[in-house]
Amino acid sequence: MLSIQLTCPHCHAVKACFAGSGKLSPFREKENLFLELMQCAICHEGIVAKIKHGAVDNAQRLSRDQQPSEYSLVDHWPKRLEAEIPTHIPDNVKSYYLQGVDCSSRKSFDAAGAVFRKTLEAALRALPSSGSGTLAKRIGSLPEEVGVTISMKKWAEEIRLLGNDAVHEEAPFTEKEAAQLQLFTKLFLVYAFTLPGMLSDHKQTEAVT
Ligand SMILES: [Zn+2]
Structure with missing residues (x-):
C-alpha cells in the first residue's frame, strides 16, 4: 500500500x-x-x-x-486554505489573527474566541486612545479619524464576547459565536488599518507620478 x-x-x-x-x-x-x-x-x-x-x-x-x-x-x-489576511496590520496583530483562524479551523472555538479578542486588544493598543472598559466600549469610543464606522461600533455592542471582559466565562463559545467574532475582527482590521493604509499608499504613488 x-x-x-x-x-x-x-x-x-x-x-x-x-x-x-x-x-x-x-x-x-x-x-x-x-x-x-x-x-x-x-x-x-x-x-x-x-x-x-x-x-x-x-x-x-x-x-x-x-x-x-x-x-x-x-x-x-483539498489543499489547506490560507486565511485571507487584511493587509497593513501590525505584525503581532497578524500573528494573533492567524492563530485565531487556525483554532477555528480545528474547531477549538473557545481558543479561537480568546485569540480573536486578543487580536482586537492588540489592534486597539496600536490605535489612538480608545478609552477604557470592555472591548465593545473601547471600540465604541474610538475617535472618528480611525475610520471604524458607526455600524461597526454598534455591532461590537451586540457581540457577547466583546461586551464581557470575563473570557473565562462558564458558557463555552459556540461555533457561530467564534465565526461571528472572526468576521467582526476581520472587518475591524480592514476599517482600522487596511483602508487607511491603502489610501496612504495611493497618495504616495500619486505624489511620485
Ligand atoms: Zn488529518
Whole structure:
C-alpha cells in the first residue's frame, strides 16, 4: 500500500501519514498519471492524490512498506486554505489573527474566541486612545479619524464576547459565536488599518507620478 507524509488539510497535523486505498485509478495513462484516495491516519479525513509512476523533479516520493516507491506525488486536493489576511496590520496583530483562524479551523472555538479578542486588544493598543472598559466600549469610543464606522461600533455592542471582559466565562463559545467574532475582527482590521493604509499608499504613488 502506498503512503506519504503530508500536512493534513483537515486537521492540520504536520507530517501526518496518509495511506492509499490500494486502488490507483488511471487518470492519463499515456503520461503515467493516476488518482488515488488517501486517508489521514490522525483524523481519518481523505484527500485525492494525483500520482505519477516515475520520478518527478521536486515531487515527494510515495512509500511502499516504508521503502521509497516508484511513484511520486504530483498534486493533491483539498489543499489547506490560507486565511485571507487584511493587509497593513501590525505584525503581532497578524500573528494573533492567524492563530485565531487556525483554532477555528480545528474547531477549538473557545481558543479561537480568546485569540480573536486578543487580536482586537492588540489592534486597539496600536490605535489612538480608545478609552477604557470592555472591548465593545473601547471600540465604541474610538475617535472618528480611525475610520471604524458607526455600524461597526454598534455591532461590537451586540457581540457577547466583546461586551464581557470575563473570557473565562462558564458558557463555552459556540461555533457561530467564534465565526461571528472572526468576521467582526476581520472587518475591524480592514476599517482600522487596511483602508487607511491603502489610501496612504495611493497618495504616495500619486505624489511620485
Ligand atoms: Zn488529518
